[in-house]
Amino acid sequence: MPANFWSRTLGLSWEFGTMRPRERDTLSVWQVVELARHPDRPYSLDYIKRMAPDFVELHGDRISHDDPALVAGLGTWHGRTTVFFGHQKGRTLAERVRRNWGMMHPEGYRKALRIARQAVKFGFPIVSLVDTPGAFPGAAAEERGIAAAIAGAIMEWFETPVPIVAAVIGEGGSGGALGMAVADRVLMLENSTYSVASPEAAASIVWRDNARKVEAADQLQLTSRDLLAMGVVEEVVPEPEGGAHVDYEGTAVALENALWRHLQPLLTMPVDELLQHRYERFRYIDSLIAAHPDFGPKVEPKV
């Protein structure tokens, strides 16, 4: 498929975000996937500690467990207390095991919702950083109701009356990522991915063979430029030459500036309007596609 398929189809200019057509055009989709998974890539805490040096991490879902795959807490950001969420993968093998490679259990979503309710109570805005291969595909997660935890989280974010901005900073895999990415604005770092399933999972579903991951990745349209063109994310934050792991400082500053730029207008928005915008953002997220003549009227007349 031609690289500029979406731009051509939808008549969008490739540069309409902040992306620049640079060496990205020479990277294959699989190379982007590998950059998004780079072991040296900055993780959520690398950004959060730079954005809010006084960050205090909170733990536990107040029901049964704490989920180390999700970091949650408060910090001062631009002079205002802000709630931060972020998937954390872990640097060393021991830490990776402890944090379960950033794959959340049901407790993680329950912890996030508990702290989100606190944010509502005190009127703190929410920043969510997404970097997960997906929710944990294990028997324990199933027994404790991972599906219902994600479903409940997705529904509750729509009823959380404080501004939420999210950014995909590495891997955005499947429902596990979406459970933490229902927000008023969703941004993406340049070399991150966001898809319906990881390339491996998609290959094992479509081919029944997860070795076909490269072909699957090519078809899934999971790079930041694809998602920007589809209208699924608002902005792509450029990374330094070579990728985010080359310059933690520079990437963090770029991400912070973009997040703040998007959060600022939300802070003064009336709550009803904020929730209505969030609803419409996802309700008509495929509106570019819905413009197809066979698709029928976008909005039904009121009954």
Add this chain to the structure above:
Amino acid sequence: MSLPFRGRVREGVLLVSMVHVPVTGTKLPPIALSTNCPSCGVGLVPEELREQAYVCDCGHHFRMHGDAWIALLADEGSWRERWADVRPHDLLDWKVPKPYQQTIDQARQEGLNEAVRTGTATLAGRPVWLGVFDFRFVGGTLSIVAGERLARGFEQAAASHTPYVLVTASGGARMQEGVLALMQLAKVNAALGRLHAARVPYFSVLTDPTFGGVSASLALLGDVNLAEPGAAIGFTGARVIKQATYADLPPGFQSAEFQLECGQVDLVVPRVELRERLARLLDLYTG
């Protein structure tokens, strides 16, 4: 693995029932069956099985497709399908292993209309919105069109205060529509949240199989979650769990009865009791 029957079917009426509600709304359409029951091995007589709502004497519930579910739940002549003209398209230019456009065209030639069909009906005389998944259409996967039909249905049910009954049978989100299929989880849940906020009852009937993006969005958020005996319900399929964690899974893992134990479903209801049970719930929640 399945619960034994608690009632017996005579001339299409469940005898144990408190309220006399016919087992099916109309005569069920024929469905393709194997020659023997996969559970007890008995030779099947299709016409006989059709009379007992495609449930074997041993309690095995055969998978039913969308048409059959509509015939089972909707009263005769009451089904009004909506948005059947909203059609799927190959958006990502999906080529291998099989072009998505070809998949769509083939399904259409076989008379299938997307993985979700929705409309209004009456269930034993009670007006409802009905949404049914059809596993034959790309594994009943949640797609843009499916999500659109569900979201519109939820919005209209909320506006008209009509209870919503959903029947799920799905492998999850549709890979061939990429991240836009994933966004349908948020889209339908947003609309579902408004249905709940409007205080409209929502009943989710989970049938075999219900997995992935569907169970992680609308399927498990019912005011009452009902499951069919023996239905496989979960987030990640057992095959993938084994591949990812090398774990031995206990027998009956992710069955409806397992999910009942884990607190994810309220009721495991045999198919012949389903209509009567839904009618009773509709009365309780709207009474």
